[in-house]
Amino acid sequence: MCYSVCIDMCMNARIMLATRTHVILPDDLLAELDQFVGPRRRSEFISDVVREKLMHLRQVRAFRETAGVLRDDHIPEWDTPEATSEWVRKSREQDNERLDQILARWSEA
Secondary structure, three states: OEEEEEEOOOOOEEEEEEOOOOOOOOHHHHHHHHHHHOHHHHHHHHHHHHHHHHHHHHHHHHHHHHOOOOOHHHOHHHOOHHHHHHHHHHHHHHHHHHHHHHHHHHHHO
C-alpha cells in the first residue's frame, strides 16, 4: 500500500489510500498514453479514467433503475417547451450565481 495526496477541485488536500496493481496494456496504447501524459503520470491518468468510467456506469445503472418513475404531471416546468426553456434558463442562472459566490470567496482568500 502507498499513500498519495490528492488536491480536489475545491483545493482541499486529502490523503488517499492506494494499492499497487498490475495492469497489462497493448504496446500501442501505452505508447500513445506516454505521448500525452508521460510515463511518470500513467497511474494518475488511469485512475482518473477509471473513476470517470465508473461514474458513467453508476449513472447508467441509476437511469435504468429509475426509468419511468416521473410522470409528465409531476413536473409543471415541463408542461410546454417554453416553460421548459425558462426552467433551464433559471437553473443555469442559479448555477452561475453559485459559481460566482464560490469564486468570490476564493479571490478574497
